[in-house]
Amino acid sequence: VSAAAAALENTITPPVKVEHTQLLINGKFVDAASGKTFPTLDPRTGEVIAQVAEGDKEDVNRAVLAARKAFDEGPWPRMTAYERSRILLRFADLIEKHNDEIAALETWDNGKPYEQSAQLEVPMLARVFRYYAGWADKIHGMTVPGDGSHHVQTLHEPIGVAGQIIPWNFPLLMLSWKLGPALACGNTIVLKTAEQTPLSALLVGRLLHEAGLPEGVVNIVSGFGATAGAAIASHMDIDKVAFTGSTDVGKIILKLASESNLKSVTLELGGKSPFIVCEDADVDQAVELAHFALFFNQGQCCCAGSRTFVHEKVYDEFVEKAKARAINRSVGDPFKSGIEQGPQVDSEQFKKILKYIKHGVDSGATLQAGGDRLGSKGYYIQPTVFSDVKDDMLIAQDEIFGPVQTILKFKDLDEVIARANNSRYGLAAGVFTQNLDTANRLSRALRVGTVWINCYDVLDITIPFGGYKMSGIGREKGIYSLSNYLQVKAVVTALKNPAW
């Protein structure tokens, strides 16, 4: 047993208590109508952290009633934009006040390093709500020339009740990218968290109400996709649905929306993003960035740089160094300091990743590092590197969503552009080069929603994010996300005396 595997045997006690396990409906924590609960598990051990109320269709109905009332009769869309903004700002302050507690819950439920939760993600959560607080009172329409005999104005109005379904890889950030713009624009919300990670959202939901959010504006339903999630997507009284998750479920959401009330749909789905290391690259820097692009968050990022294309001139050196870097990655209990990688979120993802690793070996890719689980309990996987990967291998086509780097060799730019674009996905890409012309050419030729040049995963809230092709519909973050939560009304008034 390696030292790293042995160290996993003793788990650190998380520095937080689970206070909320019920659904948050109409400003109150309540049990599921059915009385059912489901266990949420610690990915370090597979042991139960807590039993959580399991919302389903009836609970979604209750939440929609509350959200509908808060929108149709309640103060939220009628409040001054300045008041809405101030509530969001107070909420951001409370997030900062409870930073460590929120971060510990996030790590416990998800398995990501505590330092990442506490120093990066929870601070980003506060930042996102401050950003959208700033937008609340800057949303306005236009006056339009019309035919000259009418006064024409557009009103930018909230859509109404938004349904939001989020995944488990960044439970809080996904919540913030969805709640932030929806709230700033004056909508009310029914949000379903992922069944793997229900805890942090419930705590944050309490803080939202402490900040002065009126009841019914944000309702949080923990539960499963096929029940609670489907009930949201097909609900007749929900006006819009925003989803982040797998491409397969994205298709289901679109279908349910169209079969019910044609609610508008935004989707942020999977990816197989190329990270292109050009011939002029400083190999050490390229290795480090490519490593980060893939392994960050246990490889559980929709925008992970999961096809590492390396120019033939630097390929051999790159592979050697990428292997060494992966072997040096510190994997361990995410509550321990200095840990880069914790366990995968659950046994389903864990098994899926191990299956892909086996595929890689069976299809003839060269296993350079890792290739197996780490330790004997929980869902830890060794940082894994494959070289000699070919485009037609499954590991080069499917989203593995784990710590598995696949390295492919290329000769020239035309070739790598064609190969990079030869994917059903189009979420992001990384380009590593010092050559301005190469950077410009690639950033225009790649059919993806984000191109990071000499950087990766720069996810500041001001920057729009979303996918081309089967990576999604619409953009989140930044100014672009506001239009997802607004509709435009034209008001046309006859002028008595157009000639003035």
Ligand code: TXE
């Ligand atoms: O995703 P799902 P899973 C990818 C990644 C991962 C794979 C499967 O490749 O390995 O998807 O993960 C809800 N109606 N991504 O199974 O099922 C579900 O409850 C309505 C990429 O976890 O798509 C959860 O809240 N909702 C990704 C959310 O959808 C349904 C992040 C996501 O779960 C539903 C996560 C249904 N029928 C996984 N079925 C990204 N883009 O970041 C499920 N859900």
